[in-house]
Amino acid sequence: MKTDSARSFAVDELAQGRQKLLGHAAMILFAALVAWSFSLGALAAPHVDPVALNAMRFLLGTLVMATIVLLGLRRLSLPREAGWRFFVLGGLMSVYFVTMFIALKTISPIETGAVFTLTPLMSTGFGYLFLRQTTRPIVLVSILLAACGSVWVIFGGNLEAILAFDIGYTELLFLFGCMCHAAYAPLVKKFNRGEPILLTTYWTTAATFLVIFLYGFDDVFATDWTALPPIAWISIVYLATMTTAVTFFLVQFSSVRLPASKVLTYGLMTPVFVILYEGMLGHGWADLSILAGAFVILAGLLVIAVAPDL
Numbered sequence: 001m002k003t004d005s006a007r008s009f010a011v012d013e014l015a016q017g018r019q020k021l022l023g024h025a026a027m028i029l030f031a032a033l034v035a036w037s038f039s040l041g042a043l044a045a046p047h048v049d050p051v052a053l054n055a056m057r058f059l060l061g062t063l064v065m066a067t068i069v070l071l072g073l074r075r076l077s078l079p080r081e082a083g084w085r086f087f088v089l090g091g092l093m094s095v096y097f098v099t100m101f102i103a104l105k106t107i108s109p110i111e112t113g114a115v116f117t118l119t120p121l122m123s124t125g126f127g128y129l130f131l132r133q134t135t136r137p138i139v140l141v142s143i144l145l146a147a148c149g150s151v152w153v154i155f156g157g158n159l160e161a162i163l164a165f166d167i168g169y170t171e172l173l174f175l176f177g178c179m180c181h182a183a184y185a186p187l188v189k190k191f192n193r194g195e196p197i198l199l200t201t202y203w204t205t206a207a208t209f210l211v212i213f214l215y216g217f218d219d220v221f222a223t224d225w226t227a228l229p230p231i232a233w234i235s236i237v238y239l240a241t242m243t244t245a246v247t248f249f250l251v252q253f254s255s256v257r258l259p260a261s262k263v264l265t266y267g268l269m270t271p272v273f274v275i276l277y278e279g280m281l282g283h284g285w286a287d288l289s290i291l292a293g294a295f296v297i298l299a300g301l302l303v304i305a306v307a308p309d310l
Contacts, residue, residue, distance in 0.1 A: 031266045031269035124140065149295075
């Protein structure tokens with residue numbers, strides 16, 4: 001009996017380990033996809049209103065998710081229990097995505113990505129507030145270390161600017177958007193009622209579209225969609241498929257496998273990917289002081305990833 005019990009325990013531990021590994025892998029992909037949205041979005045931002053752009057991308061994203069759900073589950077029915085959950089999640093993501101594109105009009109993709117890396121620190125606080133999830137001291141210290149690297153990148157490696165706290169309105173606005181994103185991950189777990197992830201992803205995407213559309217009704221219909229340059233439509237299609245349907249799925253997939261403090265921790269990789277993408281696009285490589293901040297972020301992320309959950 002003891003042998004069977006030990007074997008069963010070992011199998012359970014192995015299964016849990018695999019699930020956590022899948023969660024970590026999903027969030028690395030999440031970081032790579034999100035980082036590209038900053039670089040691509042910066043190219044599209046001057047050509048289309050941010051509210052209109054996000055309304056269109058979430059409309060397309062909803063259609064993509066509807067197709068995926070119908071193929072996989074053959075139903076799109078709204079879960080009967082507390083359907084308002086999806087509108088709370090959709091509202092939070094609406095604020096994040098709109099403020100992101102407002103930010104990309106005035107600050108660089110690297111700075112925007114760096115602001116986003118403060119999300120895990122805020123997510124840790126929301127994880128405790130909503131789920132009473134506690135964070136191991138080593139994880140918290142590592143998050144703070146990575147946050148310091150992010151602040152260094154945000155201020156362009158300028159110590160005088162940091163000491164003077166010379167941060168603009170746009171950065172603060174996007175920081176508020178990131179705060180909404182940080183609340184999203186623990187709320188996904190809190191609101192989970194055992195529904196299939198595909199179905200909850202669909203309804204969250206649909207709710208996000210509805211919130212943005214109602215808010216920016218005039219902007220959507222004032223946009224001359226036929227006159228938009230190709231880069232705007234490329235951005236919209238990418239955002240609709242990769243950073244709407246796919247990233248929503250990845251966050252929900254990981255949120256039920258990892259603590260809130262670790263789910264969005266992989267957002268810390270965003271400025272590193274953005275630096276790589278911006279260099280590959282020919283927009284110039286970051287200087288050594290910025291790269292130093294990126295390495296600090298990666299060091300903090302490595303410690304967080306390998307640290308025990310509790």
